Amino acid sequence: MIRASIAAFATLLAFSASAQQADTTEEFRPVLKAQATVHGPTVLVGDLVENAGALAKVAIFRAPDLGFTGTVPAQAVAEAVRNRALADIDTAGLTEVSVTRAARAIHAKDISDAIVRALAVQFNFGNPNDITITFDRDLQTVYVEPNAIGQPRVAHIGLDRGGRFDASLEMPTGNGKHGLLRIAGRAQVTAEVLTIARTLERGAVIKDSDVVLERRPRAEVGREALTDRSQVVGLSLRVPKQAGNMLRAAELARPDTIARNEVVMLIYEVPGVTLSVRGKAMEGGAEGDVISVLNEQSKRTLQGVIAGPGRVVITTQGNRIVANAALPGQN
Structure with a gap:
């Protein structure tokens, strides 16, 4: 009995050792x-x-x-x-x-920003945000060793009168070393201006969706170019504008309150008395504008100030005399 138990135990140990060896x-x-x-x-x-x-x-x-x-x-x-x-x-x-x-990525924007900063400082271009550059070849992300420390640095940059630049940049490559990257392209100083988003006819009232803020070469932007949407939204165009055209102050006016040939009420003001008669606007205009109107009773053309929709106030002394002479019962 004891011998059988010892034999079974030995068999178990051998099996366990074999299994452990297999697992290992x-x-x-x-x-x-x-x-x-x-x-x-x-x-x-x-x-x-x-x-x-x-x-x-x-x-x-x-x-x-x-x-x-x-x-x-x-x-x-x-x-x-x-x-x-x-x-x-x-x-x-x-x-x-x-x-x-494995690598560290130096993105195209990092390289572009380094060139823009160098142009702004070396050639007195002002705010770097106003400088737009294009490259002769598409600028790609540059991959360097993971341990590369530092940012791209412009070692040299030249610029001709036509705006073409040629730059050499030192790029960190790893282990304290640097490589040289040559880039060429064109640079120009720009300004943000409002442009028309879609073609509009003369007299159209400008909505917020009708204008877009874009960057244009500063040399093309005059003093009258507009940059603030609040300066144009709600005003009307004095001239037709094509999509993409810049907006200038002289091309805008308050929208017409009265249209040409519109039937209006002529308000005559005399000391102590205000009279009104039917008339016709000979031209359109906004509130506060002086326009020519026809007194349909006297058939005389007068000058008046637009006081609101359909209302023109005859204000000059000469017009008052003419108006009074033309009123019913005073002929």
């Missing part, structure tokens, strides 16, 4: 990773394989360019490590591995 073997078995980020020009075995052991620091592939991602077939990884005496790799059902090269 499984735990340290090389396994392919689904993705990896590398920090150098080469991809190491350890970047792609868990539990690579002594082969972890061995380079097997060239890394993607800085900031870019590439893929490696799982079979290619298995073959590469097998050739270096690492067999029985578990691909974990993967068909490929995604590899990204």
Whole structure:
């Protein structure tokens, strides 16, 4: 009985040791990773394989360019490590591995802003926000080593009379080093002005949606160019305007309160008496404007001030005399 128990216990211990060894073997078995980020020009075995052991620091592939991602077939990884005496790799059902090269991005806007600041200071262009630049070639994000410290710095910039510039920028590349980037393009000083969003006819009353704030070359912007929406909304156009045209103060007026040929009431003011007769506006105008009106009874043309919709006040002494002479019962 005792011998049987000892034999069973021994069998149990052997089974446990075998299971533990199997678990340990499984735990340290090389396994392919689904993705990896590398920090150098080469991809190491350890970047792609868990539990690579002594082969972890061995380079097997060239890394993607800085900031870019590439893929490696799982079979290619298995073959590469097998050739270096690492067999029985578990691909974990993967068909490929995604590899990204770590980098610091210097965005196109950072480069553009550096050039604009240099132009503003070196050529007295004023506020950098008023400088618009275009490049001969599309400006792309520049990727540098992750440990690169600092911002782009304009080492030299030249500008001709036509507005063309040529700039050299020092770019941090990592490990305390810098590279040189050459950029050329065109610069101009601009100003924000109000432009017409859609074609409008003469006399149209401007709404908020009819105007757009745009930047235009300062040389094209005169003193009368308008920049404040409150200066134009609610006013009418003295001239027709095409979409995209700038708005100028001289082209705007208060909207007509009375239209040409409109039937109006003529108000005659004499000491102690106010009289009114029917008339016709010979021209249109806004409240407060002086316009010509026809007294339909006397058939005389007079001058009056628009006092409101359909109302014109005859104010001059001469007009009063004419008006009084034309009133019924005073002929």
